[in-house]
Amino acid sequence: MEARKRVERQMERFKVCEKETKTKAFSKEGLGQATKVDPREKARNEAREWINTTVDSLNVEVGLLRPPHAPGRWAATPPDARALWAGADRGQRRGD
Numbered sequence: 001m002e003a004r005k006r007v008e009r010q011m012e013r014f015k016v017c018e019k020e021t022k023t024k025a026f027s028k029e030g031l032g033q034a035t036k037v038d039p040r041e042k043a044r045n046e047a048r049e050w051i052n053t054t055v056d057s058l059n060v061e062v063g064l065l066r067p068p069h070a071p072g073r074w075a076a077t078p079p080d081a082r083a084l085w086a087g088a089d090r091g092q093r094r095g096d
Helices: 002-022 028-032 039-065 079-094
Strands: none
Touching: none
16 A cells, blocks of 8 residues: 555656656746756855855945055054055955
8 A cells, every 4th residue: 555655656746747847948838937946056146145245245344444545644554454454455456
């Protein structure tokens, strides 16, 4: 009895799969279906979007914290901060 139920379930799964594969792309039913995205690809896209958003917000924060470029402004800045900003500028030039 258990084997029969298992076979029935597998047949139902196959029926759904077969229907999806035989649906023509430009039929009413095919056009009405949403495009299917691989779960791994979806996760990758979400992670990529989060990273881009975070990098953008960090760049905005760096811009707000960066001292204005005025002559003599560096003279009042502590030496360790100068080295820090020089390293940040170097990283931006490389595209990191």
